[in-house]
Amino acid sequence: MDHYPALIVIAPLLAALLAGLAVWIKERLSYSIALMGLGISTFSAFKVLMQVINFGTIQYKMAGWAPPMGIEYRIDLLNAMVLLLISSIAFLNLLASCKSVTQETSDRAGSFYTIYLLFVTGLLGVSATGDLFNLYVLIEITSLTSYAMVALGDRNRGPLASLNYVFIGVIGASFYLLGVGYLYLKTGSLNMVDVANILSGIQGSSTVLVAFILIMIGIWIKMALFPMHIWLPNAYSYSPVAFARVVAPLMTKVMVYVMIRLMITVFGFDYIFETLNLSDAVVWLGTIAILAGAVMALSQTNLKKMLTYIIVCEIGYMVGGAWLGNELGMTGAILHIFNDALMTFALFLAVGNMVYKLKTVELTDLKGLFGKMPWTMAGFVLAAFSIIGVPPTCGFFSKWYLILGAFEAGAYHFAAALIISSLICAVLFFKVFEICFFESMAHGHGDSHPPVEIREAPISMLIVSGFVSLSLIIVGLYSGTIVNTIILPFLK
Amino acid sequence: MHWPIDLIVLTFVIFCAIAAISVKDLLGTAILFGAYSFVMCLLWAVMGAVDVAFTEASVGAGVSTVFFVAAVFRTSRRTKD
Amino acid sequence: MKFLGFIVVCLTGTLLLYGTGEFPDWGDPDSPASIHLSNYYIEKAVEETQVPNLVTAVLADYRGFDTMFETAVVFCAGLACFLLLRDFREKKERFYRHTPTRVILHVKDSKKVLKTGKEFEHMDKDWVPSDLIIRTVCRILIPFIQIYALYVVAHGDFSPGGGFQGGVIFGSSLILLAISYDLKTLVRRIKEKVLGIYAALGVLIYVGIGAICMAMGGNFLDYSKLVPIVPGDPHHIRALGMLGVEIGVGIAVTAAMVIIYINIVSEGKHDEGL
Amino acid sequence: MTDLLPLIVAKYNYWLYVILMMIGLYAMIAKNNLIKKLVGMNIFQTAIILFYVSIGYKRDATIPIIQNAHGGHDAHNAVIHAADYINPLPHVLMLTAIVVSVATFGVAMALAVRIYQRYQTLEEDELRMRLVDIGPEK
Numbered sequence: 001m002d003h004y005p006a007l008i009v010i011a012p013l014l015a016a017l018l019a020g021l022a023v024w025i026k027e028r029l030s031y032s033i034a035l036m037g038l039g040i041s042t043f044s045a046f047k048v049l050m051q052v053i054n055f056g057t058i059q060y061k062m063a064g065w066a067p068p069m070g071i072e073y074r075i076d077l078l079n080a081m082v083l084l085l086i087s088s089i090a091f092l093n094l095l096a097s098c099k100s101v102t103q104e105t106s107d108r109a110g111s112f113y114t115i116y117l118l119f120v121t122g123l124l125g126v127s128a129t130g131d132l133f134n135l136y137v138l139i140e141i142t143s144l145t146s147y148a149m150v151a152l153g154d155r156n157r158g159p160l161a162s163l164n165y166v167f168i169g170v171i172g173a174s175f176y177l178l179g180v181g182y183l184y185l186k187t188g189s190l191n192m193v194d195v196a197n198i199l200s201g202i203q204g205s206s207t208v209l210v211a212f213i214l215i216m217i218g219i220w221i222k223m224a225l226f227p228m229h230i231w232l233p234n235a236y237s238y239s240p241v242a243f244a245r246v247v248a249p250l251m252t253k254v255m256v257y258v259m260i261r262l263m264i265t266v267f268g269f270d271y272i273f274e275t276l277n278l279s280d281a282v283v284w285l286g287t288i289a290i291l292a293g294a295v296m297a298l299s300q301t302n303l304k305k306m307l308t309y310i311i312v313c314e315i316g317y318m319v320g321g322a323w324l325g326n327e328l329g330m331t332g333a334i335l336h337i338f339n340d341a342l343m344t345f346a347l348f349l350a351v352g353n354m355v356y357k358l359k360t361v362e363l364t365d366l367k368g369l370f371g372k373m374p375w376t377m378a379g380f381v382l383a384a385f386s387i388i389g390v391p392p393t394c395g396f397f398s399k400w401y402l403i404l405g406a407f408e409a410g411a412y413h414f415a416a417a418l419i420i421s422s423l424i425c426a427v428l429f430f431k432v433f434e435i436c437f438f439e440s441m442a443h444g445h446g447d448s449h450p451p452v453e454i455r456e457a458p459i460s461m462l463i464v465s466g467f468v469s470l471s472l473i474i475v476g477l478y479s480g481t482i483v484n485t486i487i488l489p490f491l492k
Numbered sequence: 493m494h495w496p497i498d499l500i501v502l503t504f505v506i507f508c509a510i511a512a513i514s515v516k517d518l519l520g521t522a523i524l525f526g527a528y529s530f531v532m533c534l535l536w537a538v539m540g541a542v543d544v545a546f547t548e549a550s551v552g553a554g555v556s557t558v559f560f561v562a563a564v565f566r567t568s569r570r571t572k573d
Numbered sequence: 574m575k576f577l578g579f580i581v582v583c584l585t586g587t588l589l590l591y592g593t594g595e596f597p598d599w600g601d602p603d604s605p606a607s608i609h610l611s612n613y614y615i616e617k618a619v620e621e622t623q624v625p626n627l628v629t630a631v632l633a634d635y636r637g638f639d640t641m642f643e644t645a646v647v648f649c650a651g652l653a654c655f656l657l658l659r660d661f662r663e664k665k666e667r668f669y670r671h672t673p674t675r676v677i678l679h680v681k682d683s684k685k686v687l688k689t690g691k692e693f694e695h696m697d698k699d700w701v702p703s704d705l706i707i708r709t710v711c712r713i714l715i716p717f718i719q720i721y722a723l724y725v726v727a728h729g730d731f732s733p734g735g736g737f738q739g740g741v742i743f744g745s746s747l748i749l750l751a752i753s754y755d756l757k758t759l760v761r762r763i764k765e766k767v768l769g770i771y772a773a774l775g776v777l778i779y780v781g782i783g784a785i786c787m788a789m790g791g792n793f794l795d796y797s798k799l800v801p802i803v804p805g806d807p808h809h810i811r812a813l814g815m816l817g818v819e820i821g822v823g824i825a826v827t828a829a830m831v832i833i834y835i836n837i838v839s840e841g842k843h844d845e846g847l
Numbered sequence: 848m849t850d851l852l853p854l855i856v857a858k859y860n861y862w863l864y865v866i867l868m869m870i871g872l873y874a875m876i877a878k879n880n881l882i883k884k885l886v887g888m889n890i891f892q893t894a895i896i897l898f899y900v901s902i903g904y905k906r907d908a909t910i911p912i913i914q915n916a917h918g919g920h921d922a923h924n925a926v927i928h929a930a931d932y933i934n935p936l937p938h939v940l941m942l943t944a945i946v947v948s949v950a951t952f953g954v955a956m957a958l959a960v961r962i963y964q965r966y967q968t969l970e971e972d973e974l975r976m977r978l979v980d981i982g983p984e985k
Contacts, residue, residue, distance in 0.1 A: 064792045544945070
């Protein structure tokens with residue numbers, strides 16, 4: 001009997017509790033405990049992925065009870081990949097954030113690591129679980145930790161942004177819970193596979209329709225799809241950098257994963273695309289999200305804020321792609337979950353390095369940064385190219401699949417939105433490059449600030465940043481392999 | 493179960509909820525909110541959900557109200573709506 | 574905003590009412606929700622777990638994994654309140670009461686500390702009269718509340734209650750101590766460090782029991798694998814496992830509730846409050 | 848009237864939970880005071896709990912604690928009929944939901960205290976004015 005599926009989630013949880021104890025006994029221990037927990041988790045996730053590729057879906061029965069009675073973890077190719085993605089990003093970020101956590105949270109680093117680990121535990125659990133209610137509890141864990149973290153960042157605006165996030169987050173989670181209640185009323189079960197089996201017999205029911213709408217709205221609120229995105233930019237840009245680096249790439253992507261999981265495993269394509277026929281409306285929603293996100297990003301003057309609007313835009317890609325209703329679109333959406341998580345992580349790592357040295361990332365403060373922090377900027381440029389979709393980087397390939405899917409489904413407006421947003425991103429990032437490269441530092445910073453000597457960020461941050469940026473190209477070159485060994489077999 | 497009693501309790505719950513969000517004094521809101529939780533707990537006990545009712549009695553009517561009063565003590569009682 | 578809110582609320586209400594159209598009648602014993610899983614739990618749970626309170630059996634055993642995260646949520650809330658509000662700076666001004674004359678002194682110099690004891694008494698800025706009746710009644714009540722809380726935790730297998738309710742009751746008995754005396758009394762008796770350690774320790778007991786099951790060769794939280802290391806009737810092993818878990822929940826919840834209360838009521842200063 | 852009454856009796860719990868939820872949601876969106884919004888949030892969550900508890904109810908059934916089972920071994924001598932006991936699963940789920948809601952409530956209260964410390968107000972419109980006062984963000 002091997003316990004890797006459980007260990008993925010339990011190791012960070014145990015580490016969180018031990019770190020919570022260490023806060024009161026010896027605070028310095030908490031960092032190494034956290035590192036160890038996430039290390040074990042990453043290793044187990046890798047093992048599980050290998051097992052799934054070789055032997056197929058793994059089931060793990062919690063407390064030893066058979067599925068509909070107990071809670072089960074059901075790990076197939078999609079889960080396994082998402083789990084590995086989350087745990088490795090969290091691990092790498094922890095490696096990079098040793099210095100910046102001490103800088104930002106001074107005497108509370110131990111508690112920071114505890115909350116950070118609980119957040120990662122929640123995300124891992126969300127991706128591993130096969131139970132609808134367990135999913136709700138885990139979503140709430142991730143949300144509660146994010147509320148705390150957002151409030152810790154900016155002293156002036158953090159708490160207010162966080163409270164707004166609480167209100168919207170609670171509405172989202174409650175809608176999801178209500179949807180699960182409607183499903184439970186009709187099926188009497190909470191296990192995803194079991195619910196799917198019972199649902200196939202009662203597809204015409206209005207209760208199931210309402211449950212579907214409620215669950216989808218709840219998850220869209222949590223993932224910040226365009227009209228429901230208002231909490232995201234403030235929340236993410238005011239949180240401490242070490243946390244923003246992990247919440248920005250992972251939180252929304254995991255919610256997209258949840259949406260795809262519920263669409264495929266619980267409701268089924270037949271129900272969504274043939275019985276309901278909602279595809280067109282949602283693809284339009286995705287199109288609007290892409291354009292709105294891109295346009296709003298264009299009007300920002302703060303680099304962190306600008307990146308958060310790019311996240312809003314990317315969510316449009318994935319939602320639209322998943323709802324195109326064909327295999328290519330879904331492949332593109334799933335591939336984009338991985339790629340976008342990596343790209344956003346690389347961008348935020350670079351921004352983290354800048355914040356560590358500069359304290360603010362207003363665009364006007366970035367003048368002459370190429371000369372001062374060449375390695376950080378190299379990582380930033382690579383990540384930006386990937387967001388724009390320049391060929392050897394991974395961002396290009398997922399966009400390619402999405403555009404092919406859009407043409408196959410006849411959703412030309414979606415394809416047009418993809419291309420326009422790529423152009424807008426190109427404009428955006430070249431504006432940033434121009435500021436960083438051509439305008440020199442001395443002219444911009446007038447008399448108020450004494451000239452500060454800016455050097456490159458600490459080596460630990462640079463190594464991680466460089467590694468992730470290079471991996472963008474590597475993942476891009478191997479995206480054919482990923483599609484063929486993981487995504488296509490999963491969709492079959 | 494006697495549905496008229498149930499109906500009266502339910503109406504009372506709604507009355508408490510509306511009162512709690514429309515009173516112009518936050519301490520009053522705290523107490524009305526406690527009353528709301530308590531009547532809700534009664535309703536659940538009538539429906540046979542004893543464990544849920546027990547939890548709501550200790551959490552909703554107990555600890556939540558205390559947190560609420562504590563927060564009002566540290567902020568202000570005044571509200572415009 | 575009001576108008577927008579009204580529209581959103583009406584839309585949601587219509588959607589929900591539309592959904593209720595196909596609901597089975599309220600209290601219908603043959604509704605789908607009441608036959609599929611529910612019947613299994615009602616008929617098999619006592620046999621399989623030896624716990625007559627089905628809610629506890631399902632909560633701590635069949636769905637014990639949920640409950641573990643629920644406890645982690647409470648722990649997380651306590652930690653979040655600590656992180657958000659805790660302020661280690663000392664307050665500058667202090668208030669004292671001269672006990673024989675009832676005169677109140679306001680000390681503005683932060684360095685000057687009066688010795689409290691027979692003559693002077695520490696006071697809160699927002700003055701609370703010390704009421705003899707309230708103090709005495711609470712002093713008598715608190716031990717009984719605590720014993721009741723322990724009963725609720727321990728008897729959760731047979732009657733309504735369990736770790737969470739018991740923990741909340743125990744926590745509120747400590748809060749009552751703070752309200753009837755003053756916050757300093759509570760903080761002096763139970764140090765912040767102790768609360769922090771207990772909050773983590775409670776959840777750790779839960780996760781630890783699960784991990785021990787895993788080490789003994791079962792799945793995570795599979796209490797039946799604990800037989801070799803737990804003395805007593807092997808048939809009751811699941812009930813004993815649940816009891817252990819509930820104790821962990823109780824400890825964590827008690828500590829978390831007190832942490833949240835102290836931090837909110839004193840704005841993280843831990844000196845004066847309700 | 849005669850055929851309306853059974854309909855009301857059959858569904859009124861479900862309708863009233865919708866009303867409670869609408870009250871809570873309205874308070875969350877439209878109220879100006881942050882603490883009032885928090886009350887709305889709690890009403891919203893309790894309404895959902897009411898809904899779940901209503902799902903679990905069964906006519907002519909008792910609370911989900913098996914009778915005469917204290918003995919342990921001889922418990923399964925007596926046959927247990929599923930129709931005699933209320934469905935325990937929604938209760939379990941709602942215990943978890945209550946705990947989650949009180950945890951959120953505690954954190955939200957702490958946030959409200961933090962906001963008041965910084966801005967000396969909890970009214971949203973005043974807060975928006977203060978935010979403009981402190982100037983562009985850093």
